[in-house]
Structures are given as structure tokens and as C-alpha cells.
Amino acid sequence: MTVVGIGADGWAGLTAHSRQALCAAEAVVGGARQLALLPPQVTAERITWPTPLRAAVPGLVAELAGRRVAVLASGDPSFHGIARTLTEVLGPGRLHVLPHPSSLSYACARLGWPLEAVEVVNLVGRPVERLAAALYEGRRVLVLAAGPATPGEVAAVLCGRGFGATRVRVLEQLGGAAEHVHEETTAARLAAGAGGPFDPLNVVALECRRDTGERGAPDRPDSADARPLPRLGLTAGLPDTAYEHDGQLTKRHVRAATLAALAPAPGELLWDVGGGSGSIGVEWMRAHPACRAVAVERDAARAGRIVRNARHLGVPDLRVVTGAAPGALAGLPTPDAVFVGGGLTAPGLLEACWAALPAGGRLVANTVTLESEALLAQWYRRHGGELVRLAVASAVPVGGFTGWRQAMPVTQWTVVKPHPGPAGPPPVAPSPSAPTSQEPQ
Template sequence: MVDSGPWLTMVGIGEDGWDGLTAPARAAIEAADSVMGASRHLSLLPKTGRAERIVWPVPFADGVPLLLERRGEQVVMLASGDPFWFGAGSVVTRHLEPGEWVVHPAPSTLSLAAARLGWPVETIHSVGLHARPVETLRPHLAPGRRILALMRDGASVTELAAWLAEQGFGDSAMTVLEALGGPRERVRGCTAAALDWTDIAHPVAVAIAPAGAGRTLPCASGLDDDWFAHDGQITKRPVRALALSALAPRPGELLWDIGAGSGSVAIEWLLSDPTTRAVGFERDASRLARAADNAARLGIARLELVEGDAVAQLAERPRPDAVFVGGGLSPQLVEALRALSPCRLVAHAVTLETEALLAQCHVRYGGELLRIELAQAKPLGTRRGWKASYPIVQWRVAW
């Protein structure tokens, strides 16, 4: 806590510029020693005033040291709308102590868009695509969903429309909202498949009402195997559903997926909640690349993948809340994982050797031992019969 009070004032500024600022925000700008912001934001202020005007550099992170150098002065930082809605607020305040800053937000793009569309704010799924791939939307493409995406520029809107059409959602209604709240405001609508505008202006957001024949990701664990590219090394759908039930993901938790293969377990763990995290360990470089592709295609950019032997690298990683071992458990790995306490472990065995190890571990360390036997109906001559899969033994333990 600093004794001198706030030295940084974050001011949210909209397209209506100075006229739209509150009296406290205007007073802060008039009293400031310096004002920092993007060129577009600085241009919205009157030309008068004593403050030094500093253009925030690109990339954004390069401006943080420049700001911190002015600690002790009276500094105003300009940001779009609400600095804490997909804005710069959290990026900057993580470098400051409580009491060093104060914020005067303006209406966010979310609230302005909702007002134009008549959408209740609490029904909207919002996402910042100005710095993320369009695939981030993949888990949220479902008929009846309302999505608002902040976009980088007009070209990124065109890219988004083309991607939606490729995913089978070309019938989605897209509303393009440009420069909301200012004299340049424009709101236009069409379907994703029909969008062909070349004059989309920045700043821009897109509202999406998904529609079409595209596949929708289910909410329950156990996605069909064909959602994932694989070489046969994949935890199959029914077994994966049982594994995720045993792993019991909770918000904010970290999973280690040892022997990640196609990445299916880690990806479904990450799909369970946007705050979950996962690290996948895999020795095979081609499988590692395939897992990365699967994660990207399903909109999961936060999967961390590590090539090489897991035991040799465990100490270098943040401690997990849960660990999944899909096969190849060894006594050495068990001992390494025991050092992670407290932690939940779910391990699967297909071979007799690994099954014997799980049985020994169950006697020694407790937990639950489950034998999973599955059979599918397959053609048998002119009729059908049951074709059994290899039985799988699951050991679940918390230590």
C-alpha cells in the first residue's frame, strides 16, 4: 500500500471522446502530468491541456515499463470503454500495489452492443478475438447461443465469417457493430455465408447467433472419438468418460496428462471449465503435434504440451491437482507422483503387467480399483454378436 494515494488513473474512453467522459475523468486528465494511450484514444481528447501525451507502443507489453517509470507522477492511462472488460486494466494492475490506481470506466462494447441488439447482457457469451484465434469460439457454437466477439479489424471479421461457414454454421446471423457510441457508429447484419463487405471500420465487434448444420460440442464428458485426429492411441469415448468422472475436474484446477497421445483427456478436462489448466506429457513428437492440432481445432489454446519423459520433467512443473496416466505406469512413476501430495491420480492398465502393478498399489496405498469390460454389437454372419474390447483396470486414489 502506498501512502501518497493513487498516482495512476485509468480512464475508459468511448467513441464519443471527451464529451462522453464523466466529470471526475475529465478532472483527472486536466490535472495529469502525462496522458498515455493509443493514438486513436489520444486523438479523441481536446488539443489543449498541460499534460505530456505519450503514445502507448505496440506490442502492448512494451508500454508497461514506460508507465512504471512515471510512478510518483500523476498519470492518466486511456483505454477503450471499460478497462476491465477484455481491456488493459488487469495487465497493468498486476504490476501495482493496492491504492496506486483508480479507474473511471466508460460503457463497454458489451453493454452498448446489448443495447443495440436488445440482448440481455447475462445471456451473452463474450470473447476477445482481437488477440485469439477464431477457433476459440468452437465450444460455443450451438443454436440458441448468443455470442459477442471483439475483433481486431475488418479483415478479421471476414476471416471469422469464412470460418463459421467452414464449420457448417454459414446460416448464422452476424451483426457487425462498428465504432459504437460515436459519430461513426454503424450496425449491419447478414449471414456468415453472405458477408462480403470490404469497408468494415475499426473498432469493431460482431454479434453471432449460431445456426446451420454444423456439429455442436456436447457438454457432457466423452466426446465421440472422431472429434480427435489420432493414430489409434486414444482413450476411447466410454473409457474417457469414466476417466474424467474419476478425475473430477473443478474450476481452476491443473491436470497432468502423462502419455497424452491424441490429447483427448486433457482437452476434455479443459472443456469442462474455462479456468482449468492442463499439461500433456508425450514422448512421441508426431503424437504431440497431433494433440496440439486437436486442441487448436476445438478452441483450446491453453493446453501446454511437453515432449519427453514425464518423470524427468515433473519437478520443473507447477504441482497438479490431478494426474491421468492412460497406460505405461511404472513403480518409478508411482513414487514420483506420490511426492505430489495432495493430488488425485487416475491410472489405467490394459496389459497384465500394469494391471498387476495397479493391484499392488491398491493394496499398499488404497483408493478404488475398477475393472471395465466393454463390448459392442458387430455383424456376425447374417446376424449380430458382441465383440469384446480388452478389459481396462482403473485405479483411482487421492493422497
């Protein structure tokens, strides 16, 4: 199967190799817009992608077996394109990709931006709230639009999170005869109705700017997402004010230590058991765009709050399961790491989490109660790992002076599930050695 990238310039912009592949094909598969760009000399059967596309690919590939097939895709098929899905189905050895310059390459060429220094957010078939994870002062972002409404939707997200001053340019039909670059505006003006209409084939370019003092957006009282983001960093431990919560929130400093223990890596899946406000799952997913998480929360109101927090902070794909663990864990995909933030004493909960983890998987559990602490001590003796107590104190006014207010200490158990090995005695938690004369007392 040959995958041919095509731009807004259509047949005229294709290389001789790409044209030859299309003319030699017995069937050409693509979107209606791409297929309409082909001239009459391409005599192959033209097949429009069915929807939903990803689910339909294996069946369509099977139907076309034995025929010379070409697939048309926008720009570079390996960059946010169909080549990824086809590779997963066919394997890289059965796929020949002929790329065309992507719309993002054209956009950077028109704007004078270095492509490697730009954040890319794909909103084709994806929630617009994903943009929120890319919002940092001064950051340049290119948004792959899903259609003519995308620029306005992007502007609403920016304004609702305190970035109404962001500089916006909409670039249409890049590389084609109808190419047009709109004049620069701000997210606030765009959200208020200025600018447009826009071509369905567009890229939205953003230079992120925070609002300063003046209101940068129209009121949106009907939206739970219409609240400015506090200043956020790339590392774990976002400000507590970033979250909507009812007190069930892993506080900032403990959260940072917890994410460090969980050690998220690209593509890994987390179970956040006893999700509360969803802060652990949210920050796990913010660690890398490929990270995935499932939050399990028995309280329906809190589950709804997790959904809102995930949308507001740019990870709307966080999956929320409403139900009590361990029962609600049945059928979930295998996790790479598990965090238990509540309900530790529920019968069978730790056993179910431990059984679900593959070898090398991590389990982190936090508690503030004596009963749960005793349970963690038992598991620590049985499986080893690390048992620590985290204590945080904050400076507060004491009359005309300042003193320390101690938060409840948190006991945290961290363990990595061992790989199967020769039968032997269970691991024993290490005990501290007696100090020597050379060690501090």
C-alpha cells in the same frame, strides 16, 4: 493510478469525474487510438503502451512511481481490459477504475439481446480458433475483434466447422459518431468475400446455426480444421469422431469417467502425460475457459495431432510438450491434477507425478495391461484412493442378429494426495468387509 474507460464517442462521452482525473494527471498511458481522443486541455505526458504489453507493465509502473498517472482503456477496463493486469501488478487497493459502457453493452442494446445470456469470445491478441468452443446451435455469441480482418477470420472458422449458416452482423464504432451496423449476412457469404471492408473497431455478433444438407462454405482443403464438428455437448465424453487419431484415443465412455475422476475446476492446471490424441487435455480445458492443460507426448506425430485437435475443438492454448516422461516433466508448472494415460511402467514416472502434485492434488491413471495394472495395485496399497475396472460393451451385428462386443477393460486408479499430518503408518487401501445376512451375496 486511475484507469479511465473511454468509448468511441471520446472526450464528449466521459463523465465529469473521468475528465477531472485525466486533467489532473501528470502522465496518461494508453493505446495510440485512445490517446488521440484526448483534447489539448489534457496537458499530461502521453505514453503509448509498449509491446508486448503484459510483460512491459511492471517496468512501466516502476518508472512512473511517484507521479499522478491515469490509464486510458476502451470501454469497461475491468471487462476483458487492462484493469486485470494492473490489479495483478499493483493490487486492487492502488487502483481506481472509472468504467465506461463497453462495446458489448452497446452491441446488445442495438441487437436487442440480453447481455447476461450472451457468450463473449475475446480475440484481441488471441487465436481465432478459441471461437470453436462456443459453437452450439442457437447460441448467441459476441466476438471482440482484433481488427478489420476479424470478421472474415471468424467466418472461416464457422464454415470450416459446419456452421456456415450462422447469422452474422458486424457492428462498428459503437457509441461514437461513426457508429455503423452492417446488414445481416451468413458466415458462408462472408467467408466467400461478401461484405466489408470493416472498421478496425468492430464487434462481430453471431447467432449460431448448423449447416443442413447444403454446403455452407467454400472448400478449404489446405486446412486441417476444415471438417464439421459433430454435435457436441457441455459435459465430458465428446464423440470419438470429434478427434483426429491413430487409435491412441481414450474412448468416449472411459473418457467421461476419467474427466469425472479428475474433476476440473476453473483456473486449475492438468498434466496429461502420454497425451496420445490429447482428448483428456482438450476436454479438461473445454470444461471452463479458465482451465489450463499441458499434454506431454513423446511421439512427434502424435504431438502434432494433439495441436490440431486442440485448435479444432476450440482450446488452442493447450500446451504440448514433445518428449518422454518423466524427463519431459522437468520445469513444468505445478499441476492441480495429473492424468497418466500411457507409459506407466517407465521408471520413475509415477514417482515424478506424485512428487509434483501439491497436497489436495488429484492423480488418475488408466491402463489396459497386466504389468501396469500390477503397478497400480502396488500404489493403491501404498496410498489408498480408488481402484476400479471400467468395462464397456457395444451392440454389433452377429449374422442377422445383434450381440455384444466387449472392449478391453480399463483399470483406473484415482487418488487425492493427502495434506501433511502427524507421522504415522502409511495409508492402507480398504478391503471389502465380509457380507452379512442382510447384504446381497
